[in-house]
Amino acid sequence: MIQLTHLPIDFAALTESVRSTQAGAVVVFLGTVREMTQGRQTVALDYDAYPEMAEAKLKELEAEARAKWPVIEAGIVHRLGHLELGDVSVAVAVSCPHRHQAFDAGRFLIDRLKEVVPIWKKENWSDGSTEWVHPGS
């Protein structure tokens, strides 16, 4: 399942949706809003996306993962909008026959998501300033 949502991510339901009697392993990754980044304090993050392309890229990543590992089910949900400290911004759930496959596929999905899926976060720093996060720009 691929989804972009402005609502809190139900990661328990996402996990349940990838469980299977064919799977010996389910790996779930949650990205959460961190307070401190290199000594600076975050109070909130705002996420924006190019939704059509983001969904297309997430589907491509799922297909790539399925081509590389024996993925039984995979689910990726990314939240958009205003998130507070500790909120879950992204959840990736993967089931595979064996644990090393599930770990590798899950890591691939979150690592590639951060590289190619058109979603952006804006820092709301504790000094009141805001700043888009654009790696390398």
Add this chain to the structure above:
Amino acid sequence: MKTVLKLFARARDLAGSPTLEIELPESATAADLRLVLGERVPSMQPILSSLLIAVGNDYAVPTTLVAGRTDLAVFPPVSGG
């Protein structure tokens, strides 16, 4: 010919708008689009070289043809997760 770009994140803030109508030469490539954008929105110059260009749901390379497309988007490096 005229086309409308979708802009996101800092590119949107710098342009002051979520879309931007630009005039592209016939047979324009993504490299040409970048130059036109820099002239049209001078405040984008500092991040111009890092901007990504999408044609439909795919990333363009400098030689990708963009002339005549109605599904162009421009945005800075992504930071989801």
